Amino acid sequence: MNEMKQKNIESTKFDIPPELQGQVEITTIDKIYNWGRRSSIWPLMFGLACCAIEMICTAASRYDFARFGMEIMRPSPRQADLMIVAGTVTKKMIPQIVRLYNQMPEPKYVVAMGACASGGGPFKEGYNVVSGVDRYVPVDVYIPGCPPTPQALIHGLITLQRKIDTQSIKKVRWYSKEPIDAIPVPLLGPDVVDPRQNAIIREQAEKIIEQSETNAAGTAQVEQA
Amino acid sequence: MSEQTAIPVHEITPAADLAARFPGAVTVDTRKGYEGCIVDRDHLVEVATAVRDEFGYDYLSSVTGVDYLPEGMMEVVYHAYKTTGGPGLAFKAQTPRDDAVVPSLVAVYPGADLQEREAWDLLGIRFEGHPDLRRILMWEGFAGHPLRKDWKEPYFEEEGKPFKNRWPDGQVYRIEDKNPFDNNVQYPEGFDPAQFEVDDESLLYESLKRSIRGRDSALDTDVIMVNMGPQHPSTHGVFRVAVALEGEKIVALKPVMGYLHRNHEKIGERNTFLHNMPFTDRLDYLSSLSNNFGYALAVEKLMNIRPPERAEYLRVIMAELTRISNHLFAVGTFLNDLGAYFTPVLYAIEERELILDIFEATTGSRMMCNYFRFGGLTRDLPEGIAEKIRRLVYERLPRKIDELDLYLTNNEVVRSRTEGVGVLTPEQAIAYSTCGPVLRASGVPYDIRRAEPYSIYDRFDFDVAVRYHGDTYDRYLIRIDELRQSVRILQQAIKDLPEGPIQEGKPQYQVRVPAGEAYGRVEGPKGELGFYVISTGKPNPWRYHVRAPSFINLTGYEKMCVGNKVADVVAILGSIDIVLGETDR
């Protein structure tokens, strides 16, 4: 082991002072930066439904995701890196979820835990259910299951760590010069209104009016005939 | 007259008595498969007062509405019971659909408060005289009343399952593709996204201001409005409370819910009867097996069948294991709420995991067990599990419960935070329709396993746990008591567990449920869990309503909190032990 490291170090083109030989490791900034981040992901303490109970069990003694540096659950979004969306996302709740996501500082990640958060799950057809949290916030990892077992959740979190490993400090969005826009918060009117969908909503509304006008004209003609 | 003699004598008594007491205003419900009586809505308050005071049905268990679309009529169904035990009385009030108005019963039974609001929200039945008739699960301004039979959700496919595209044709498509917005939304005609009214919650704050009580007028202080939740670590999910404070003292409090409203009932009315079984798991997701129990009982009542002996024993075993795992979790998280952050809950979860292992081995899932069938169970205990349960209930659990008791009960911080806090007197507890541990901690020994025994609970020797102070401390203690009683029941059940089949008849995918109504209730870990099911003889229930203990226990929440300090909001909520899947459904 030691020998190998020695060899590695000697093979680099850097001058290592003799007193530090065998004690220095050379690696890329990306690697060390990612290693730091992936080993201390603080999840937002935030449970929506049944899946949250499995999340609590994962945090508890038997499964213990502290082994992955994730035990510090933060109730405040300002201190959190990871949002585990554990449960059914409802229309009444989605404005809050988007707001929480906007309040989290970069770099931030989202894990959709369970069928509900990924795509609506068993309750998809419900009138108050959002068919997947990814309709509003970008998701990094999806975990199937209803609920996913703690093992599945841990697997999802390891997958997230793998994803973090592939990121490069040069390319990540939070160091780019472009500003990162907040996600517009959905509004609760007669149904939930996503401001990004305004154009299509207006278009559809016009279509309906047109249709009813042509229908009305049609019936008028029939009546005349 | 000849129709009435057809009804068995034991059923005739209370309803016919009531009809005789109010001739003209009350008639016995003679629809086939229905029970109870129909009250003329103009006399409802008067009749309900008599039901409570003269007939002794002091406990209003459930209020719900039914939309009889073909008849053009709405019906509000009340189930009342006596806290001394025995069968209940169902009475109903009818109103035309287009102008659905019924007098409110909040003045007679304060426990009707949240339930009437729910019926208004979901069915559009207006309760005249209700002090605070706002929407409860959906937000103000939502278009329509979704549980009405002619209201269609954006992802509507067909009236009932199984959908034709799935079976027998098997051509599945994404329902999004059929929706013009490619999303689960729909808007009224001519809707303009640039200008519409966004719910600003002014009604909530007005109602909060109206109910401010006990202000100390000697001090000229401001009232501060504080919102806790829906994202808050101590609300056990996405629950929210709006509190009005004077200094640190709570002067008014309103629970705000619906953040997890998953349309359980609307989906349930599209599902077939059996389809609903896995959905009940997700009501109170900490105790799925006792939810299964309640629903199975309600449908079995309609079908008039009973499971075989071994299945009855296994049902009881599973329900009591569920109670233990729920109470362990409840005690653990309650201590979390008091500030003993995460240590007690680690101990509690350790034991809970052992029970979950049993569930996983038997039913296939840790949490969503989907284990009960009408007239039986899905599968028998696998090998070695009976032994595992035996060891758990004879050796490990009694020891661990004593350990919890030893560490927590006399802890000075626990006692000083909880004793005398959030008191609910027995009269209030009954009036607010609280149930389960909350009711029993207030000195009312009402446990459905004893008051109206179902399944085979009458065979077991156990005590109904009861405590008399009605404060937060007693609501904690009663859970420890109940843990011990559940262990006692389990010890007897596992000892006497007979051999035999576990399913009455052949297991069926599509059950035939005769037309009629049934109200099945069980003593769940959180309290009385009721299922009100109406069948029209079709594969799907016409009405499927859940009387959720977590939801109704919140009716008295304001009463418990007012006058206490703001920090007690969390402690009291923890002692009620709510689960949002059930509160919001």
Ligand code: SF4
């Ligand atoms: S995926 Fe299943 S377990 Fe998870 S929140 Fe949805 S219904 Fe509950």
